[in-house]
Amino acid sequence: MLVCKDCFSDNELKRFIISSGHNNGCGFCKKKDIETINLEELFDFFKELFDKFQIKTDGERLISKIQGNWNLFSDIAIGNRIMNYVIGNIDTHIQNSEELVDFNIDILDNVNYWHTLKEQLKWERRYLQDEFYAIAFRKKIYRSIEELQLDLNSWLSYYNNERTHTGKHCYGKTPMQTFLDSKTIAKEKLLETLAEEQKILTFGSKENVG
Template sequence: MKVCPNCFSDTEIKGLISTSEEKGNCNICNSKDVHLLDIKELYDFFEELLENFQIVEDGEPLRSKIQSNWSFFASRGTATEILNSVLFEISSEIISSDDLVDYTSEIKENYNHWEIIKEELKWSKRFFINTAQLEDLGWDGFFNTQYELKSKDLLFRARVHHMSGLPAISTSDMLCPPKNKASGGRANPLGIPYLYLSDSKETTLYEVRAAYLDELSVGTFKLKGGIEDLRIVDFTEDTSLFQPTMVKDTIKARLLREKISIDLSKPMRRYDSEIEYIPTQFICEFIKVQTGADGIRFRSSLDTKGKNIVLFDQNKIECTKVTLSKITSLKLKAIDL
């Protein structure tokens, strides 16, 4: 069996197959005049991949599990054909793409440890958490998915005015509050201010929960002159599964980041306790120390198209202008509970 780039959605494996010198028609996805690679060349990768799954009674079909978590193949049909062909040739307890599977206990214990850490930080061990255990689990290497914030990139931050008719807030006042006035947030502890920004003006309006007819100051930010880029740990990136010799760590890291990302994005409700912030404050501190990154990026739960960026040091960025804005329309949606 030979496969082509169009059999897959994963960018890394598509790139590998595209380097093949052989070209022709693909019998799997019916693509014409494409690069072809004998599936035998991928047996080692698939064997390594399948070692991370175990058969369980209440599991999910293997093809569905891989597709729902990773979108690895171009389609479920393609996944079925390729997996069944590979499973016939390699050594695995799984013999069919229909077999019900889940991740191995080792992988589940790794990402589920986040729930244990959350409870410890909130209710039993706040300042003497066992970080050595996290390093043993490999967490110190799981936050290397980073992107570079460039000098050309613009970011935004909004502040709602407490009354109408006020002028726009000055550029200097759009930065973090002073340490003695910095309250705890989703990423920063009390007294340690981080700068919360969004990648669009629309997203930052949602993030400050602006109401109808509210007047706001919206600041535009960019890196200070002389700073070419900042390294940001990215909780929004879809990591490629095709990482030969590193598949297990790739799965562990991706699943852990996804669980943490949910908590980073979760909006705080009026009746929530600030204790709920502590686990994400901890993981941001862990990232800052372990990776040396300048901040984090995560998805906005209030604006599904937007992303938020938190910078650990505001001195690397500046507010270049502030625009006075007013909310003229608002759309709310409720669901029955």
């Protein structure tokens, strides 16, 4: 069945559908002439996602758990329809989108850490939150801080050395190239350099007077 970009809130999924899909009618929200893909293309994604949960009688509804943590779908009703269609077509222990679940034991510590980290990043490092952490935690379940640090280091290297920027002072260069290009300018503005130049100018003036 075809699903469209507007059925999702997650920007990565929306971009994937836009880049991979074709204009058709959506089988879930019923919109016409909109970018769609066959939902089967996302079966592996949902299978991996469902594997992160265990059935628990005092747990939370699966749809609420997913929306609360990742805001995956455009609304709950659409999410229910999509998830129930997927569940009916893949091999999973989940019975339906209303199943009461909790995260698997081995990732609960990681999830708790993520909640704490989100609050810190929300106020302290908004850019990293939006550009790295929010995307990374949607794509991958981290089992240790060390694993997260490795991915962050890799992203920072890409951000500084490979990704070109169009912002102020970068003009299409990478941040590292901008930094290297500006070293000579910065050196000229050092107090030591300015003081040395002042000495030369002062000495030259005295010579001229003499």
